[in-house]
Amino acid sequence: MTHTLVDALKDECYHNSAIELLFQLADDDFILSYRGSEWLGLAPHIEEDVAFSSISQDTMGHAAMFYQLLQDLGAGDADELAHVRSAGERKNAVLLEKVNGLGTYLAEPHYDWAFAVVRNYFYAQAKKIKIESLKNSSYQPLAEAAVKVSMELYYHLLHWKTWFTQLMDAGGEARTRMESAIKIVLDDLDGLFSLGNSGPELTKHSLIDSEDTLRAAWVNRMSPVFESVNFNIPEKFGMKNGNGRNGEHTVDLKSALDILGEVYNLDPAASW
Amino acid sequence: MVNTVSIGQLTEEANYDRFMERIEAGEKIETEDWMPDEYRMTLIKLISMHGISEIMGALPEKEWVPKAPSLRRKLGIMAKVQDEMGHGQLLLRVAEDLMKPLGKTRENIIRDLLSGDLKFHNVFHMEAKTWGDAGLIGWLVDGAAIITQTNMLDASYGPYARALKRICAEEVFHAQHGEAIIMALAEGTDEQKAMIQDSINRWWEALLMFFGPGDASTTGTSKQDTTIKYKIRTKTNEELRQDFFTKYIPRVLSLGLTLPDETMHFDQDAGMWQYLQPDWSKFKQIIKNNGPKSKERLRLREISYTNNKWVIDALQN
Structure with a gap:
């Protein structure tokens, strides 16, 4: 059954589930966009800097859209939700909060391009599958947002897939680095599909497909790509560093949030 | 021995006259047209320098993106x-085409930057300490850039003039973006107002330097005569600095901010702003x-x- 904003506000159980899912979506994009913006000026070449920052911008735009949907549902002011919530309140997958590599974005950023490519590609594909599912979400404003996100996502996916196959096929050092990056990403990949403790509720309300459906769709979509680059995809993915959907996070998130909220928190009441 | 002028030299002179x-x-x-070496090298x-400055200029602002x-x-x-990175890319493409006959590529540009042979704009060597600085860069640094670039919109070198048209259009949005940040701070709390005043105080000297020295007597060399001769630009550094004052001083003052130069005033008789020179040795x-x-x-x-x-190596394989 389709729910409008008004319907959602009348049904407490449904309302809570919609908020839960939107936090997962918003927090995922917010933190990954941040990791992308840390790469600004550091990408392998200038053309990539322009393309990657365009993707990070789109991703931040999607986060802003999801935070706005939360605000509409009465969860709080969108900027406050983005800038003030502590690490324990965040619902993003742990994979997306992991640092880009050694150093910070301000000093000695020894970032790993292989990790950037693999994380972004695997995430873009998972997000695409979720967005396809959300186009049929029972929550109408979310289904409408999904249509807009979907169009931009097409290019993100194409971009990262190109990098992925090119570097996997390059052999030598590139192949070795890519395989190590894949291993690290797979260790926490399952966190992308998790819907957290409230997963069954979200599915029951037809807000999104189940975790199993999402994961199977990902494997289905990725198998031919892995095959084309001669890589065997493992049967199971991990959540080695915890399930972010349930508020489990690493220290990497805490330091990122301190930076993201630094100016806002100088005076949250001020107009910036 | 008869003193003759070689055919080649004659052609060279004829080419030069035709070019002028x-x-x-x-x-x-x-790009493919004949041009004097001095013209090519100046361009x-x-x-x-313009292209690499756009790229280096992304770095201070990048600090404030997250x-x-x-x-x-x-x-x-x-x-x-x-956008700034995009401008950098666009300009480096123009420079690369000019460098081609010399057997040089973008690789040379990046290496020259790292070795210190290729300079980047003075403002991008400065510290961006606060959010106020991020706003000020958008408002006044981009504002200054619009003034210098507008001066070259009709540059004799077609590919550069065309790139600048696109760049200037985007810079106008940047200046508006910067101005919006500054307005919010100027209309905000006492701390926010202090933040922007502090930014102006710290950045003023760098903004004066942005347009370059008035003439070669201050720094030993100046390319402005050559660029004017070849119709790459029209106005001198000082004329551009004056245009900047005329456009921005009233705006700065109308926001209730002050300038860190008490001598600054418009001299009606001379028709010019009088101001304290920055320290050119700095x-x-x-x-x-x-x-x-x-x-x-x-x-x-x-x-x-x-x-x-390793990525570049992999792409080249």
Whole structure:
């Protein structure tokens, strides 16, 4: 059954589930966009800097859209939700909060391009599958947002897939680095599909497909790509560093949030 | 021994005369056209410095991209910095075409930057300490850039003039983005007002230097005569600085801010702004990569260059 904003506000159980899912979506994009913006000026070449920052911008735009949907549902002011919530309140997958590599974005950023490519590609594909599912979400404003996100996502996916196959096929050092990056990403990949403790509720309300459906769709979509680059995809993915959907996070998130909220928190009441 | 003029030299002179006639007539010179070496070298220097400055200029603002204090500001500054990188790319493409006959590529530009042979703009050696600085860069640094670039919109070299048209259109949005940040601070709390005043105080000297020395007597060399001769630009450094004052001083003052120069005033008789000269010896040091943040920012580019070498190697295989 389709729910409008008004319907959602009348049904407490449904309302809570919609908020839960939107936090997962918003927090995922917010933190990954941040990791992308840390790469600004550091990408392998200038053309990539322009393309990657365009993707990070789109991703931040999607986060802003999801935070706005939360605000509409009465969860709080969108900027406050983005800038003030502590690490324990965040619902993003742990994979997306992991640092880009050694150093910070301000000093000695020894970032790993292989990790950037693999994380972004695997995430873009998972997000695409979720967005396809959300186009049929029972929550109408979310289904409408999904249509807009979907169009931009097409290019993100194409971009990262190109990098992925090119570097996997390059052999030598590139192949070795890519395989190590894949291993690290797979260790926490399952966190992308998790819907957290409230997963069954979200599915029951037809807000999104189940975790199993999402994961199977990902494997289905990725198998031919892995095959084309001669890589065997493992049967199971991990959540080695915890399930972010349930508020489990690493220290990497805490330091990122301190930076993201630094100016806002100088005076949250001020107009910036 | 009969003193003759070689055919080659005659042709060279004829070519030069023809070239000067063309630019005097307002014609555009294209990449494949004949051009004097001095013209080519001046353009390569100017455009590669402009391009690399856009790229180095992304770095101080990048520091504030994640810290921007709202979702809307985050999106705004992300778009802005992306544009700057895009300008850098566009300009380096123009420079690369000019360098081709010399057997040089973008690789040379990046290496020259890292070795210190290629300079980048003085303002991007400065520290961007606060969010106020991020706003001020958008408002006044981009505002200053609009003034210098508008001066070259009709440049005799066609590819540069066309690139500048697109760049200037985007810079107008950047200046508006910066102005919006500044307005919010100027109309905000006492701390926010103090933040922007502090930014102006710290950045003023760098903004004066932005337009370059008035003439060669201050720094020893100046390319402005050559660029004017070849119709790459029309106005002198000082004329541009005066245009900047005329446009921005009333705006700064109307926001209730002050300038860190009590002598600044418009001299009606001379028809010019009178102001305290910046310390030009400091300017010389800054552009020699001895500015407050020169080394750190170059280090970022160096890290990017060395860390991603395996990627470039893989793409070239």
